[in-house]
Amino acid sequence: MFTRRLLMAIAVSVVFAGSAFAQDKSILVASTTSTQDSGLFGHLLPMFKAKTGIDVKVVAQGTGQAIDTGRRGDADVLFVHAKAAEEKFLSEGFGVKRYPVMYNDFVLVGPKSDPAGIKGSKDIVAAFKTLKDKGIDFISRGDKSGTHQAELNLWKVAGIDIATDKGPWYKEIGQGMGAALNTAAASNAYVLTDRATWLSFKNKGELVIEVEGDKRLFNQYGVMLVNPAKHPTVKKDFGQQFIDWLVSSEGQKAIADFKINGEQLFYPNASDPGA
Amino acid sequence: MIGDASALQLVLTGDPALLAIVRLSLIVSLSAVVLAALIGIPFGAALALIQFPGRQAVIVVLNALMGLPPVVVGLAVFLALSRAGPLGSWGLLFTPKAMIIAQTVLVAPIIAALTRQTIEDLWLEYRDELNAMNVGPVGRVATLIWDARFSLVTALLAGFGRAAAEVGAIIIVGGNIDGFTRTMTTAIALETSKGDLPLAVGLGMVLIVIVIAVNALAWTARRAGERMAG
Numbered sequence: 001m002f003t004r005r006l007l008m009a010i011a012v013s014v015v016f017a018g019s020a021f022a023q024d025k026s027i028l029v030a031s032t033t034s035t036q037d038s039g040l041f042g043h044l045l046p047m048f049k050a051k052t053g054i055d056v057k058v059v060a061q062g063t064g065q066a067i068d069t070g071r072r073g074d075a076d077v078l079f080v081h082a083k084a085a086e087e088k089f090l091s092e093g094f095g096v097k098r099y100p101v102m103y104n105d106f107v108l109v110g111p112k113s114d115p116a117g118i119k120g121s122k123d124i125v126a127a128f129k130t131l132k133d134k135g136i137d138f139i140s141r142g143d144k145s146g147t148h149q150a151e152l153n154l155w156k157v158a159g160i161d162i163a164t165d166k167g168p169w170y171k172e173i174g175q176g177m178g179a180a181l182n183t184a185a186a187s188n189a190y191v192l193t194d195r196a197t198w199l200s201f202k203n204k205g206e207l208v209i210e211v212e213g214d215k216r217l218f219n220q221y222g223v224m225l226v227n228p229a230k231h232p233t234v235k236k237d238f239g240q241q242f243i244d245w246l247v248s249s250e251g252q253k254a255i256a257d258f259k260i261n262g263e264q265l266f267y268p269n270a271s272d273p274g275a
Numbered sequence: 276m277i278g279d280a281s282a283l284q285l286v287l288t289g290d291p292a293l294l295a296i297v298r299l300s301l302i303v304s305l306s307a308v309v310l311a312a313l314i315g316i317p318f319g320a321a322l323a324l325i326q327f328p329g330r331q332a333v334i335v336v337l338n339a340l341m342g343l344p345p346v347v348v349g350l351a352v353f354l355a356l357s358r359a360g361p362l363g364s365w366g367l368l369f370t371p372k373a374m375i376i377a378q379t380v381l382v383a384p385i386i387a388a389l390t391r392q393t394i395e396d397l398w399l400e401y402r403d404e405l406n407a408m409n410v411g412p413v414g415r416v417a418t419l420i421w422d423a424r425f426s427l428v429t430a431l432l433a434g435f436g437r438a439a440a441e442v443g444a445i446i447i448v449g450g451n452i453d454g455f456t457r458t459m460t461t462a463i464a465l466e467t468s469k470g471d472l473p474l475a476v477g478l479g480m481v482l483i484v485i486v487i488a489v490n491a492l493a494w495t496a497r498r499a500g501e502r503m504a505g
Contacts, residue, residue, distance in 0.1 A: 028369060028452075037469050042453070059369060059450035073358030074368050178468025185470075203470030231358055233366065 026055035027238045030067075030075035032146060033176045034104075035221070036060035038196035038265055043258045048245055054238050062176065064144030070094060070224070073231030076239040079246075081146035081194075081221045095224040099247050100275035102255050102266040103220045106150055107198055108211040109181075110190035116210075124214040128158045135169040137189035139180050142172030146219070151192045154216065181207070194219055196265040220275050221266070223247075246270070282477020292454070297485060300458040303371055303445065304438035305489075307378030308386075311434055315383045316427065319390025320416045323398060334391065340384035345377075345443030352377040352448050369450040374458070377444040382434035389430035394419045397426075425504075428497045432490055439486050459485070 035041055036058055045056045061069065063080040070078045071094050078095065080086060089095045108127055110116065116136045118127040131138050141148035155162040162170065173183055177197045184191040185205035193201075198209070211217075223243050228234040245251045252268035259265065269275050285293040322333065354360050356368040356376070367373045397419050405415050420427070442460035449456035451465060459482040466475040 028450075033468070036453075037465075057369065057450075057452040057455050059452060072360075073363070176468050178470055182467070182470060201470040203472055233358060 025053055025238065026057055027076040027235050027242060028057045028059065028074070029077045029079055029242070030059050030061060030065075030069040031079040032063050032066060032081060033060045033178065034081070034147070034194045034197045035079060037178060038200045039260070040196065040255070040258055040266060044246075044251070044254055047254055048242065048251075051245070051250075052238075052241055054241060056242060062141070062143045062145030062147075063149070064146075070226045073226065073233060075226060076235045077223060077225055077242055079221065079223045081219055082149045083220055083222060085146075085149065086222050086224060090224065094227055094230055096227050098222045098224045099243055099270060100272060101221045101223050101246050101270055102252075102268045103218060103275065104195050104266050105212070105219050106147065106192055106217040107195050107209045108190060108192055109184065109198060109207045110210040111188040112206045112208050113188075114210060116190065119208075119210045121211050122213045124154060124211050124217055125158045127211045128154055128160065131169075131190060132158075132160055132165060135167055137169050137171065137187060139184045139187075139189045139191040140170060140172045141177065141180050142174045143176070145176070147177060147192060147194055150217075150219065154192070157216065199260050199263060199265060220269075282474055282481055285477075286481060293481075295454065296457055296459055296462055297481070299371060299456070300439065300460070300482070301485070301489075303374045303458060304378060304435060306375045307382050307438045308431055308435045310375065310379045311382035311386050312431055314379070315386030315430075315434075316390050316420060317416070318383075319387040319392075320394045320420050322387070322391045323394035324412065324415055324419070334388075337384055337388045337391065341388050343381055343384065345381055345441040346447070348380050349377055349444030349447035352380065352444065356448065368448060369452060369456060371449065371456055373448040374445040374456060377448045378438040378441070381441065381444060382438050385437055386430050386434045389433060390420075390423075390427060393423050393426050393430065397423050425497050425501055428493055432493055435489060436486065439482070439489075 031041070037060070041056075041058050045058075049055060059066075059069065059075065063082045063085060066075070066078055066080050067085055067089050069075045070089065078086075078089070079101070086095070086098050090098055108118075108124060110118075116127070116130050116134055118130050121127050130136075140151060152162065171183070171189070173180055177193055178201065180191050181193060181197070181201050182203055183189070185203055185207050188206060190210065195212075223246055225236060225239045225243060226234045228236045246255075247270035252270055255266050255268045256264065322330070322337070352373065353368065355362050356365065356373050357363055358368070367376070401419065401422070405418065410418065440460070442464050445456075445458060446461045446464060449458070449461065451457050451461040457465070459478060463475050463478045463482070466472075466478060
C-alpha cells in the first residue's frame with residue numbers, strides 16, 4: 001500500500017540520517033552572533049577545514065549564553081568578546097587558557113535626523129549622558145551578551161546607574177544584535193552595535209552611525225578551550241588545533257583579509273599579550 | 276552558505292545549501308511525526324477504550340498538552356541532553372537527533388489527543404458489534420485503529436504542521452549550526468536577525484509550499500487508500 005511504502009521510506013531516511021550525521025572529526029564552537037552574522041566564520045572555516053580536515057560547527061549565541069554552554073560542557077571551544085566574563089570563566093577552572101584573537105569596535109547608531117544632536121561626536125560617554133538627559137529612545141540588548149555588557153559598562157563610566165535611572169526611553173529587548181537593530185530601525189531609536197554586524201546588516205532603514213572612534217568602544221575577542229579536566233568529553237586536540245590556527249600568522253592573515261564592500265571588519269591582534 | 280541571492284533564485288537554481296536545509300527540515304519533522312505516532316496512537320486509543328479512575332483528568336491534561344510551548348519543551352530537552360544534564364553522556368545536544376526528540380515531545384500529545392477523540396467516537400458506533408463478537412481489549416484497539424486509519428491521517432498532519440512550523444524548540448536544542456542543524460524555520464529566524472527580510476520572507480514562502488506539498492501527498496495517499504479499501 002502506498003502509505004505503508006511512504007512510512008517505510010521515512011523510516012529508512014531516519015536511519016540513514018542517523019548514520020550520515022555521525023561525523024567524528026568535528027568540534028563544536030560556541031560563539032557570538034557578531035562573528036557568525038557578519039560572515040567571518042563562513043570565510044575562515046573552509047580554510048581551516050581544507051588544512052586540517054576538521055569540521056567546525058558553530059552555535060552562535062550571546063557571549064553570556066556561549067560561556068554558559070562552555071560551562072555545561074556542551075562546547076569544545078569558546079570564541080567570545082567579554083574579557084571580564086572570560087577571565088571569570090578561566091578562574092573558575094572551566095577554561096584552559098585565553099588567547100586574544102582580534103578586535104573590532106562598537107559604534108552607536110541612531111536615526112539620520114539625530115534627535116539627540118550627538119552625530120559626529122567621538123565621546124561615547126557624553127553621548128550616553130545626552131541620551132539619558134533628553135530621554136531619547138534607546139534599545140538595549142538586555143541579554144548578557146558581550147555587547148550588552150559593554151553597554152552596561154559605558155553607562156557606569158558615565159556615572160549613570162541604569163538599573164535605577166532608566167525610564168520608558170530605555171527599552172531592553174532581551175534579543176540578539178540583529179533583532180536589536182531591526183527594533184531600532186523600526187522605531188527610530190539609538191542602539192550600540194559591533195561594527196561587523198552593522199556593516200553586514202541589511203535592514204538599516206534610516207539608521208546611520210552617530211558616534212565612533214572612541215577608545216572606550218574597543219571590542220576584543222578571545223578564544224578558549226573548555227577545560228577537559230572539568231569535561232572529559234571535550235575534544236581537546238581538535239579544539240587546540242583550531243585555536244592554534246586562529247592565532248597563527250596564517251589564521252591572523254585570514255581574519256585581516258575578511259572584508260565586506262572593501263571594508264575590513266576584524267583586526268587580528270593575537271600577538272598583543274595585554275589584549 | 277546562503278549568500279546574497281533571493282529565495283526564488285535559490286529555489287530555481289537548486290541551491291545545494293537550501294536543498295540541504297529543506298531536506299533536514301523534512302527529516303526532522305517527519306521523523307518526529309512517525310515517533311510521535313508510534314507513541315500517541317496506541318496511547319490515545321487505549322485512553323479512549325479503557326476506563327479507570329482519573330481518566331477524565333488525564334484527558335484534560337492530554338488536551339492541554341497540545342498547547343505545550345515549544346520554547347519550554349526546547350529548554351527541558353536542552354537541560355536533559357546537556358553534558359551537565361541526566362542524559363548528557365548520550366552526546367546528542369546540538370544534533371538533528373536532539374531536534375527530533377524535542378519535536379516528538381511536542382507532537383505526541385497532539386496525535387494522542389486527536390486519536391483519543393477519533394477512536395472514542397468510532398467506539399460508540401462499533402461497541403455493540405464488538406461486544407457481540409466478544410473481541411478482547413487488544414483486538415478492540417487494533418480494530419478501531421485500523422478502521423479509523425484514514426481519519427487518523429488528519430491527526431498526523433496536525434502533528435506535522437506543528438513540527439514543521441515551530442522554531443522555539445529546535446533552535447535551542449539544535450543550535451542552528453550551518454550545514455548541520457539549520458532548518459527552514461531557524462534559517463528564517465537567522466535571516467530576520469541579519470536584517471535580510473526579503474530572503475526571510477522568501478524562505479517562509481518556500482516553507483509554506485513544502486507544507487502544502489506534504490499535505491497534498493498525504494491527501495492523495497488517503498484517497499488512494501480509501502478507494503482500495505472500497
